Amino acid sequence: MNEEKLDTNKDEGDKKESFYIATPLSRQRLPAILEPYTEALEELFKACREVCMTLLEAAAVALKMSDHRYFVDRHNGYDDRLRLLHYPPSPINVEAIRAGAHTDYGSFTVLFQRDVSGLQVLVDDRWIDVEPPARGTVVVNVADALEFWSEGVLCSAQHRVVMPRTQNEAVSRFSIAFFCQPDAHADLTPVKVTSIRRKRTSAQYLDELKRKGINSASAELTGGQHLQARLQASYGL
Numbered sequence: 645m646n647e648e649k650l651d652t653n654k655d656e657g658d659k660k661e662s663f664y665i666a667t668p669l670s671r672q673r674l675p676a677i678l679e680p681y682t683e684a685l686e687e688l689f690k691a692c693r694e695v696c697m698t699l700l701e702a703a704a705v706a707l708k709m710s711d712h713r714y715f716v717d718r719h720n721g722y723d724d725r726l727r728l729l730h731y732p733p734s735p736i737n738v739e740a741i742r743a744g745a746h747t748d749y750g751s752f753t754v755l756f757q758r759d760v761s762g763l764q765v766l767v768d769d770r771w772i773d774v775e776p777p778a779r780g781t782v783v784v785n786v787a788d789a790l791e792f793w794s795e796g797v798l799c800s801a802q803h804r805v806v807m808p809r810t811q812n813e814a815v816s817r818f819s820i821a822f823f824c825q826p827d828a829h830a831d832l833t834p835v836k837v838t839s840i841r842r843k844r845t846s847a848q849y850l851d852e853l854k855r856k857g858i859n860s861a862s863a864e865l866t867g868g869q870h871l872q873a874r875l876q877a878s879y880g881l
């Protein structure tokens with residue numbers, strides 16, 4: 645609790661607890677409570693990875709890259725993580741934030757939320773509620789590594805979780821995030837994207853990168869170096 649500060653401008657840590665898992669599950673010792681779910685978690689990893697591989701291929705097509713598997717080939721899955729999150733019950737507080745505004749670090753995030761809302765995404769400077777999706781659907785965020793790789797054409801989604809605004813939200817909130825990560829040694833040098841309309845000016849994009857601990861839009865970074873820069877900015881490591 646309070647350990648992670650996703651919004652680095654805030655003094656206090658986030659009101660949540662979480663547990664990270666890597667695949668294969670045998671790489672770590674699971675707490676006893678999770679052991680019976682080993683197989684289910686492995687299946688979840690696999691299903692999320694499949695979604696992300698399809699999306700990575702779609703991204704290469706959308707960016708008009710000649711090699712449609714360029715991104716897929718740089719994601720062997722070793723650095724992917726599942727994060728199980730719990731936001732403890734809390735009284736209504738319309739002013740406060742359960743998890744600070746941030747962007748995720750990898751390529752894509754697949755997010756599952758269980759019935760309690762509170763997630764918001766920033767669209768044109770306004771926070772919009774992202775309700776827990778209908779059964780059988782998920783929320784997907786573009787994240788920082790793909791934003792950087794695509795030279796800022798694909799925008800990493802700013803999101804946050806707000807404190808309970810109603811009695812229905814004042815209970816425990818559970819969610820699971822799957823973070824799809826590029827390989828630690830993958831070269832993240834931005835792919836050349838030409839004929840695509842951009843949402844931001846290059847100055848706006850550069851400002852955003854600087855806040856994320858990256859000083860140049862064309863830096864020669866590996867997946868591992870990019871992740872390190874982001875973790876440093878978020879956790880002050």
Ligand SMILES: O=C(O)CCC(=O)C(=O)O
Pocket residue numbers: 727729743748755757763803805818819820821
């Ligand atoms: O709990 C949620 O809905 C969002 C979690 C999140 O954004 C994160 O862990 O990066």
Ligand SMILES: [Fe+2]
Pocket residue numbers: 746747748803
């Ligand atoms: Fe996130």
